[in-house]
Amino acid sequence: MDLNYTTEQAEFRDSVRAFMKAKLPSTLSSKVSASKTLSKADHEQWHAILNEQGWLAGNWPKAHGGTGWDAVQRHVFEEEMTRAHAPRIVPFGLAMLGPVLQEFGSSEQQAYYLPKILNGEHWWCQGYSEPGAGSDLASLKTRAERAGDHYIVNGQKTWTTLGQHANMIFCLVRTAKEGKPQEGISFLLIDMNTEGVKVRPIVLIDGEPEVNEVFFDDVKVPVENLVGEENMGWTYAKYLLTHERTNIAGVGFATEGLESLKRIARTELCKGKPLIQNPYFAAQIARIEIDLMAMTTTNLRVVSKAAAGKAPGAESSMLKIKGSEIRQEINALTRSAVGVYAMPFVSEELERGSNALPVGPEYANSVTGTYLNNRKLSIYGGSNEIQRTIISKSLLDL
Amino acid sequence: MNFELTDERQMLQDSLRRFLAEHYSNDKIGVLNDSALGFSQDTWAGLANLGVVGALFTEADGGYGGAGFDSSVIFEELGRVGAVDPLLDTALLGGGVLAALGGQQQRSLIESIIEGSVQLGLAHAEPRSRYDLAHVETTARREGSSFVLDGQKSVVVNASAADHLIVSARSSGELSSSAGISLFLLPADTKGLTLRDYPLSGGGRAAEVLLENVRVEGDALLGDEGDGFATLELVHAKATVAICAEALGLMETIRTLTADYLRMRKQFGKPIGKFQVLQHRMADVLIDIEQARSAVINLAGHVDGERDEREKHVSATKNLIGIVAKRVAEESIQMHGGIGMTQEYELAHLARRLIMVDHRLGDATFHLERFIDLAVA
DSSP states (O other), rough: OOSOOOHHHHHHHHHHHHHHHHHSSSHHHHHHHHTOOOHHHHHHHHHHHHHHOSSTTTTOGHHHTSSOOHHHHHHHHHHHHHHHOOOOOIIIIIIIIIIHHHHSSSSHHHHHHHHHTTTSSSOOOEOOOOOOSSSSSOOOOEEEEEEEEEEEEEEEEEEOOOTTOEEEEEEEEOOOOOOGGGGEEEEEEEEEEETTTEEEOOTTTTTOOOOOEEEEEEEEGGGGGEESSSTTTHHHHHHHHHHHTTTOOOHHHHHHHHHHHHHHHHSEEETTTEEGGGGHHHHHHHHHHHHHHHHHHHHHHHHHHHHHTTTOHHHHHHHHHHHHHHHHHHHHHHHTTGGGGGGOOOOOOHTTTOOOOSSSSSSGGTTTHHHHGGGGGGTTTSSSHHHHHHHHHHTTOO | OOSSSOOHHHHHHHHHHHHHHOOOOHHHHHHHHHHHSSSOOOHHHHHHHHHTTTSSHHHHHHGOOOOOHHHHHHHHHHHHTOOOOOOOOIIIIHHHHHHHHHHHHHHHHHHHHHHHHOOOOEEEOOOTTTTTTTTTOEEEEEEEEEEEEEEEEEEEETTTTSSSEEEEEESSOTTTTTEEEEEEEEEEEEEEEEEEEEEEEEESSSEEEEEEEEEEEGGGEEESTBBHHHHHHHHHHHHHHHHHHHHHHHHHHHHHHHHHHHHHEEOEEEEEEHHHHHHHHHHHHHHHHHHHHHHHHHHHHHHOOHHHHHHHHHHHHHHHOOOOHHHHHHHHHHHHHGGGSSSSSSHHHHOOOOHHHGGGSHHHHHHHHHHHIIIII
């Protein structure tokens, strides 16, 4: 038992830290630390910087242009990114589709798509959920019918994150109606510029258009865009989900969120003294910090196991639940910390270039939006209810 | 013991519910939230016609109600539809100060408020006051027969729509002393007043109010110089009844929406309301809301009584509402899943408005500490 990084791991952390200091543009880190919305160009700029260093694809093997890092290195990298207020890596191509293509794609598909994920030519989004298929994803209805050397796709996907920026979408589509619902699903790659694809933004509760509906109306998709075998898509989707769940605990986000909360609580005054000295408020921060300290180690325990080659199973469900709950509670406390200044709805557009009287301290502007937006953490990627069911089935055998 | 509404209040509830059903819809709220005023003049006029504004004033003040239970009935109904009308600001905070302290001239405004032709805002909270009612840094300096006011006021709800602002300022005493706070009635166009207006997350609008060398005559003073605190505490107590009852109404609608959704939404071949895990959580939501209703009754029943007992209930109820409101809002979003995260769906406005309740008139932590001081320690 040793809670410290090995010398190599510590050196790796230092090199990542030095890289962030040297290469992360302050224009990006300042936006991230103020919880401002990043533009498509912001994301692309950061991806390009990481790609130049060879660090964009943290969970890809070297043979495909990735880093070949183990789970601990990936964890260190993610932690340092968060610490430096770097934009998160947009996960759809890199963390999700890449590993699926490497495992199940043809060599032609790998040679064509993987470099385009790295160089940013393709911005992918995820076509999984449908209006009638959320937690029960296998009940999805978007269908792909074979017609010669094409599939004709009809249906609708929803909650497609950042689909407004994407030019490619990977979809789960129904190719067979017989058997169990899981058995008739295929994994299809679709160019969003194809005729019949329509994207409609969905404005979320925080007022931001982060997700979209994507409609498919007689969309012609070449047969070679099928990944793996027809009707085997569910297997690939499950494989993808295990990759979506790396960094699922969001320890870095929580740690950063807690630091930010403490900074705010040191600045805000309560009866003339820093709010952080108010025992009732401090007790709430302490409670979260204690939880986070334990979760950090829970996360490292799972990460170490993964680095030793044991794929995390239902443990990632545990990390997802605890991680999302801690982050949401930090967001709620941050909202409390700013008091009445959580109420103004001050959009970035309104503030840009405005020399009018400021509406409270700048750090207060985003806290309600962030709190509301992060209610999604316990809903997406398999809701926390679904995660608890997974735990009770796989870890408890109930 | 009788928890039934009186006949008069039952009639008020029925007619207000009918009126609000006609004047509010999810689409309408979207339009109002994007509008420059933040609420509808027509709806306001309708509320005044219906006697709703007048029901928040006593007969002695020219109204036909004014008790805690009048307020709780009205605001619960407003909450049920997520109404954004500034009744709390104009009638209870602003009107309440006028009723308590106003001279004859100043009190004549109450009639116009009840008619629906005058709006008020109470400019009291400041950037460093947090929820402490006694913390006033804005200064009122006497110069001959007039006063000069300087300072900044935070998140003054309804400020831009207000025809008059009631401004608190310190004329003597330490920064957070309850003694030495004076209240002034200022026409909105008073020289030296600057407003920065913005929308609020839960609907309605507010402004930052800057007072720079604002010169007012002695007749702008409300009540005696330096003697405003007790009235501030009283109108905040009455406003707390209102906002807690509003939260209750919001929660009742949210609960109905969520239960309906659980019955309607099917996953894994059955309505998700058939899953025991959601049934139990919905049962907890129901218990929470019943507790909230009792807390509102406790406060409404004591708000017109003597000060110490009243303030104990203010803090007890606002603390409980703050905790329950957060839980109900979060649980309802969670049980809705993705649809609960969307702006378009009815829940978004109601949940946001409910969450924002904890940011007005003192949050759960503030009132926990205050309750300990008042009643436990």
